[in-house]
Every structure is written in C-alpha cells, then in structure tokens.
Amino acid sequence: MSVKIPRGTQDILPGTVEKWQYVEQIAKEVCRNYQYKEIRTPIFEHTELFQRSVGDTTDIVQKEMYTFKDRGDRSLTLRPEGTAAVVRSFVENKMFGDPNQPTKLFYNGPMFRYERPQSGRYRQFVQFGIEAIGSEDPAIDAEVLALVMDIYEAAGLKQIKLVVNSLGDVESRKAHREALVQHFQPRIGEFCGDCQSRLEKNPLRILDCKKDRDHELMATAPSILDYLNDYSRTYFEKVQKYLTALNIDFVVDPTLVRGLDYYNHTAFEVMSEAEGFGAITTLCGGGRYNGLVSQLGGPDVPGIGFAFSIERLIAAIEAEGIDWPFESSLDCYLVSLGEEAKDYTVKLLYDLRRAGISAERDYQDRKMKAQFKAADRLHARFVAILGEDELQVNKINVKDMQTGEQQEVALDQLVDALKTMMEAK
Missing domain, CATH: 3.40.50.800 (Anticodon-binding domain)
Incomplete structure (x- = not known):
C-alpha cells in the first residue's frame, strides 16, 4: 500500500524551505523594528471560539473548519485563522493589564481550512499575522498598513496595490445593513442559497459572494461610504491622511468586504498586479475589529491586524522574477x-x-x-x-x-x- 500526502497539503523540501525561512525572517525583522512581539497559540481551540468570533454566517465556519470531538466529547477545531486565538490569549492571560499599550503581537504558523485546493491555496497553509490591541487611534491603523507594506518592500515586491475601505461603526453598519436588505430583497431569489440565508443575518456578506459577484445588483449595491456617520467618516479620513503623509499609495474601494464578521472601520487588502500571478490576486487582508475583545470576555478595547499567506508571498516574489538572495553553499x-x-x-x-x-x-x-x-x-x-x-x-x-x-x-x-x-x- 502506498501512503501519499493528504490532498491540499504539501511537503516543503530542502531547496524550497530556505525561501520560507528567508521571507519569514524578513517579516520578523520588520516586526522587531515596529516593536511587535511574537506570540504562539495552540493549533486547535474550542470550536465555540471561532463560531463566536469569525461568525456563524461565514464560509469559514459553515463550510471550511476542521472540527472534531476529543475523548471528553468536547468540540475542537484546527485554527482556520489567527486573530481569534490571539485575542482569546490576550483576554485569558490578562495582557490588557500591561502598562505598555497597545499590545503589539505577531504570529507565524499553520492554519487549516477545508476548501478546494488550487494554485496558491491549500487546506493547510502558513499565515504570518500581526495584532495591535488596545488603541482606537487612526495612527495605529496607518502603522499596521505601513508595516505590511514594509514587509513586501523588503521582499522586493513592486507590483502590488493597497486597497482600503471603511466598514464604519455599529451605527453606520446598521444604516447600511437596512439599505442592503431593501436593495437585494426584491430579487434575492436570483442569488445563491448562501446569499439568501445571509440577507437577514448579515447582508454585507452578500457583497463578498464569489458565485454572484457578476450579478447586476452587485454593481449598484449601496456603498458603505454613503452611510458613514460623522465619527466613522472622520476616522477614515484620518487614516487616509496618515497614509498620504507616509507616502504609501492606496486605492479606496467601497466594495471591499472582508470575509469575517468581526471587522469594522478600516478594512484593507494588498493585491499582486504581477502578470501571470493568477486569478486570486489577494496577498494580504486585514482590518479593525473593535468589539471582538469584549465579545470573548475581555474589556471593551479595540484592535486591528492583518494576516498573509507565506505561500502566496513566495509566489508573488517568483511572479515578479525576483532573484532569491541566497544559494545553498x-x-x-x-x-x-x-x-x-x-x-x-x-x-x-x-x-x-x-x-x-x-x-x-x-x-x-x-x-x-x-x-x-x-x-x-x-x-x-x-x-x-x-x-x-x-x-x-x-x-x-x-x-x-x-x-x-x-x-x-x-x-x-x-x-x-x-x-x-x-x-x-
């Protein structure tokens, strides 16, 4: 009997693993400059953690999690993303009591999602991410964006684009939610089953649907930017002001919706524009998640972070034809x-x-x-x-x-x- 590697996973062999070590070291060095410290959390957590934080209506929770029962009949899940585990640790270990705030952390490790394997997408993949917890200053948003762009610059990438949006605060999202329901409800029967179930639970997630993204109602859907209250609008304007001061190029895209329920205010993605990189161009995604800490039992402190796939960073470097600055010797x-x-x-x-x-x-x-x-x-x-x-x-x-x-x-x-x-x- 021949035993082969599980579908959607990969062996990283000598000759290739050096590339991983190289880009991971770049990311860690940039984090050191920005005073982010490493945190390591378990590979599996209680399933409830991801249901409460990521959101019951997300594809991750509904379709993609590797969930199992242990011998004590407890439901455990291999982590599908890093933020929930880091915030859980922040609360459980009372890191909010440290006088040095915000708490600035980075992580690097395997994540697991049951999805269709394709180029640059695996069922076990490695994410590098950061979390800044404890500040609602727009300047920390700009810092987080500057950090990820510094990582990509240090890796030699030039053909990339930063896309930003605001998802607003609770009040803004409520007004936008009502507008979305009114917009989609008359023709919701033309959309997939997932979108139909999301209409009442979380209509914002309809905008992130891959099956119906070409439907004409998507192009005319109400923009969140038209429903931002004064606080949310001012906050987003300050983030953009700081990015401009840092000479970081960006594009505002009001259709940008991150796939996790905990995001609010600033949301962003970094995309590769390298020819031949592939249909899925996103390299990195992240945003602000005010409310998540208190939702997981901690104080009402805000947070912001991002995560990117090490596999996709390596693919972007190779798509741009950048020489690796090392050789086996x-x-x-x-x-x-x-x-x-x-x-x-x-x-x-x-x-x-x-x-x-x-x-x-x-x-x-x-x-x-x-x-x-x-x-x-x-x-x-x-x-x-x-x-x-x-x-x-x-x-x-x-x-x-x-x-x-x-x-x-x-x-x-x-x-x-x-x-x-x-x-x-």
Whole structure:
C-alpha cells in the first residue's frame, strides 16, 4: 500500500524551505523594528471560539473548519485563522493589564481550512499575522498598513496595490445593513442559497459572494461610504491622511468586504498586479475589529491586524522574477583517501563545525573523483584533501574551488587557515 500526502497539503523540501525561512525572517525583522512581539497559540481551540468570533454566517465556519470531538466529547477545531486565538490569549492571560499599550503581537504558523485546493491555496497553509490591541487611534491603523507594506518592500515586491475601505461603526453598519436588505430583497431569489440565508443575518456578506459577484445588483449595491456617520467618516479620513503623509499609495474601494464578521472601520487588502500571478490576486487582508475583545470576555478595547499567506508571498516574489538572495553553499568538504585518513576526518569534521564552519565529508566510501563531484554539488567553497601521506606529516591540502588555487597547511591549523581564507573572499 502506498501512503501519499493528504490532498491540499504539501511537503516543503530542502531547496524550497530556505525561501520560507528567508521571507519569514524578513517579516520578523520588520516586526522587531515596529516593536511587535511574537506570540504562539495552540493549533486547535474550542470550536465555540471561532463560531463566536469569525461568525456563524461565514464560509469559514459553515463550510471550511476542521472540527472534531476529543475523548471528553468536547468540540475542537484546527485554527482556520489567527486573530481569534490571539485575542482569546490576550483576554485569558490578562495582557490588557500591561502598562505598555497597545499590545503589539505577531504570529507565524499553520492554519487549516477545508476548501478546494488550487494554485496558491491549500487546506493547510502558513499565515504570518500581526495584532495591535488596545488603541482606537487612526495612527495605529496607518502603522499596521505601513508595516505590511514594509514587509513586501523588503521582499522586493513592486507590483502590488493597497486597497482600503471603511466598514464604519455599529451605527453606520446598521444604516447600511437596512439599505442592503431593501436593495437585494426584491430579487434575492436570483442569488445563491448562501446569499439568501445571509440577507437577514448579515447582508454585507452578500457583497463578498464569489458565485454572484457578476450579478447586476452587485454593481449598484449601496456603498458603505454613503452611510458613514460623522465619527466613522472622520476616522477614515484620518487614516487616509496618515497614509498620504507616509507616502504609501492606496486605492479606496467601497466594495471591499472582508470575509469575517468581526471587522469594522478600516478594512484593507494588498493585491499582486504581477502578470501571470493568477486569478486570486489577494496577498494580504486585514482590518479593525473593535468589539471582538469584549465579545470573548475581555474589556471593551479595540484592535486591528492583518494576516498573509507565506505561500502566496513566495509566489508573488517568483511572479515578479525576483532573484532569491541566497544559494545553498558549504564552507568546506573533506576528501579523504585511505582508511586512516577517513577515520581521522570524523574528529576533524566535528572540530570544523564546532568552530562555526559548515563542513561535510563522504559517508559512501566513494573514490576521490566522486568525492570532488559531491563537493561540487554542494557548492563547497573549499575542499580539504587528506591522504595517508599527508596524515603522516600532519598536513592537509586545501583547494579553493573558485580559483583552483591549492595550499598545504598544518592539520592543527586548518580551522584558523579556513577562517582566514573565508574572510579574504
């Protein structure tokens, strides 16, 4: 019986995993500059957490969650997104009591959604996200947007677009909700079953429907921007003012609706405009979620955040033809000739590695020519050749694989000699 990987998942192999490490390190460095600290939450949580926060009417809760019962008959769910778990931890660990507010956190880890696998979309995927909890200052919205754009800039992306919208406060959303119901109700029978059920529960979600997005009523649907009260309008204007001051280009799109129920006020997406990137252009999404903390049992403090897929960031880098600034390389490959020399390289290899020099040797009893070929495949900068004759006089030959130059050094001086040669290059 052949056992294969589950559908919608992937093995990230050596040669590819370095790309992941590279982009994750970029994101972490930018977060460090902005004073965001890492948080790690469980991969599974109580199902109720996502039902209460993400929303019963969302596709995630209705169709996409991996939910199971444990031996205590408790319903648990593999996390489909990161914000709910971070906010739960913020409340449970009383992080709101820290005098340094807002609380600024980032996370990086696997998420799980049961959806149709396609290019750039998996059932297990990795999200990098941030949450800033505890401030309703429009400046923190601008900071969050600046942070994600800094990550993409550091990764070398140029063909991207930031799209922003306001979903307004509770009062604004209520007025807009009533207008949406009046707009769609006369012809709701022409829409899919999901949209029909959303009409009364959450009509804003109709605007996010992928099946009916080309229906003529979508183009004429009431804009949330026409229903913003004075507070919401002023708030959104300040966010735009700060983005302009930061020289961050953006586009206001009143049809932008995020797929989670907890969003209000600022909502945004970053999209790739690279040719050939694919039909799904969204790289990152996020927004403000005032009310979510209190909904999960904490104080009434606001929050804002975003999340992006590591897979899609890598795909965007490759779609723009950006060269990866690294290559697999090895400092030194030990070639041994004869049984005594081979035995000696066991300790010699250990000494090199302990000195911070990446090193490798042959474990297949290959001939000298085959060992040199192995060194080439590993892109070794230097090859150190030890035979029985060299061992007798405590010498070893070191060859520079780029220049072809070769020199003899004392065995007990190999570490220092290699360090000197590496610094000179």
